Amino acid sequence: MNRKFKEIDETVRGLNQSTDAHFKWLVKLLRFIDSGDVDIPEICSDDAHLHCEFGHWLNTRLLEEREDTNFLLDINKKHICVHQTCRSLIIAIEHRRQKSEDFDLFEQSLLAFTDALTTYKVHLLQLRTSYDALTGLPLRRILDESFCSMNKELGAEGLYLLLLDIDHFKKVNDNYGHLNGDIVLRSLAMNISNNIRRSESMYRYGGEEFIVVLHATNDREAVTIAERLRRDIARLETFAGEHIIRITFTGGLTRIHQEETLREVLERADIALYTGKKSGRNCTHLINRELQTQKYCD
Numbered sequence: 001m002n003r004k005f006k007e008i009d010e011t012v013r014g015l016n017q018s019t020d021a022h023f024k025w026l027v028k029l030l031r032f033i034d035s036g037d038v039d040i041p042e043i044c045s046d047d048a049h050l051h052c053e054f055g056h057w058l059n060t061r062l063l064e065e066r067e068d069t070n071f072l073l074d075i076n077k078k079h080i081c082v083h084q085t086c087r088s089l090i091i092a093i094e095h096r097r098q099k100s101e102d103f104d105l106f107e108q109s110l111l112a113f114t115d116a117l118t119t120y121k122v123h124l125l126q127l128r129t130s131y132d133a134l135t136g137l138p139l140r141r142i143l144d145e146s147f148c149s150m151n152k153e154l155g156a157e158g159l160y161l162l163l164l165d166i167d168h169f170k171k172v173n174d175n176y177g178h179l180n181g182d183i184v185l186r187s188l189a190m191n192i193s194n195n196i197r198r199s200e201s202m203y204r205y206g207g208e209e210f211i212v213v214l215h216a217t218n219d220r221e222a223v224t225i226a227e228r229l230r231r232d233i234a235r236l237e238t239f240a241g242e243h244i245i246r247i248t249f250t251g252g253l254t255r256i257h258q259e260e261t262l263r264e265v266l267e268r269a270d271i272a273l274y275t276g277k278k279s280g281r282n283c284t285h286l287i288n289r290e291l292q293t294q295k296y297c298d
C-alpha cells in the first residue's frame, strides 16, 4: 500500500478510536454524576479537552505541519465546546440548578462535534480516491485542482508538462501477463518520481500514460530533464517473476504559459506525443504554441 493511503487510513483509524474514547468518556460522566466524588480531569478540569484521549490525539496532529490543519482546527473548536458545555452542565447539576437549556447546549455541541468529524472523514475519503492504488501517484483530478494555482505562482523558472506514454505496452501485457504489466507500471512510476525534484510532480493520467510537471527556465533545460528521464527508463530493468522486462516511452513536452488552461496545455502535449509515436517512439517531442514540434532522442 502506498504511503499516502497509509497516512489517510491511519488518520481515519485515529479519528475512530478517539471518537470511541468519547463514548467511554460519556460513561465516566455518568459514573461521575452518580458518585459525585471522583476526580476525573477530562470531565472536571478547566482544560478538560486537553486531558481526554481525543484531545491528546488531536494536539499531536495540530503540532505537525499538515495540509488539512483547517479541518483539525474546526474539530478542535467543537471539541473544546463539548467539554465546556459538559462542565457547565455538571456544575449546574451539582448545584441542583440545571435547566433544560444546559442539556440542549451539551447536545448541540456533541452534534456539532460529530458533524465536524464527518466533514473531515469525507475529505479524507475524497483524498484517498484521488490517488492511484497501483502506483501511489496522484491522479489527474489532483492536477486539475492544483493547476490554476500552480500556474499563477509561476516564477522566473518556467513550468513544463511532459505527457508520456509507454511504448507497445499492450505487448508487455500480452507477453508477460497483466500482473507483470502492473509491476512494470509501478516500477516506472517509482523510478521517475524518485528522479524528479521535490517541487516537481508526477501524476497517473490513465492506463499507461503519465504526466510530469517539471521546472525549467528554458526549452533546452526542459528537454535535458525529459530526455534524462526517458533514457533512465530505457535502461531500467524490471524484475517481474522470472522475467526481466525493459520498456521505453514516448514523451510530448510543452511549456506551460501563464493564464493557460490545463486543457490547452494537454492538447498541445498530446499532439507532440502522437507525433512522437508516429515518428518511431522512444523519443521526446517538444512542441511550441505554434504547434511546431522538434524531436529529441539518442
Ligand SMILES: Nc1nc2c(ncn2[C@@H]2O[C@H](COP(=O)(O)OP(=O)(O)OP(=O)(O)O)[C@@H](O)[C@H]2O)c(=O)[nH]1
Pocket (backbone or CB within 6 Å): 134, 165, 166, 167, 168, 169, 170, 171, 173, 177, 178, 179, 180, 181, 182, 185, 206, 207, 208, 277, 281
Ligand atoms: N497491466 C496493466 N495494463 C494496463 C493498465 N492500464 C492500461 N493498460 C494496458 O495498456 C495497454 C495500452 O495499449 P495501447 O493503447 O494499444 O498502446 P500500446 O500497446 O502501449 O502502444 P503505443 O502506445 O502505440 O506504443 C492496453 O493493453 C491496456 O490494457 C494497468 O493498469 N495495468
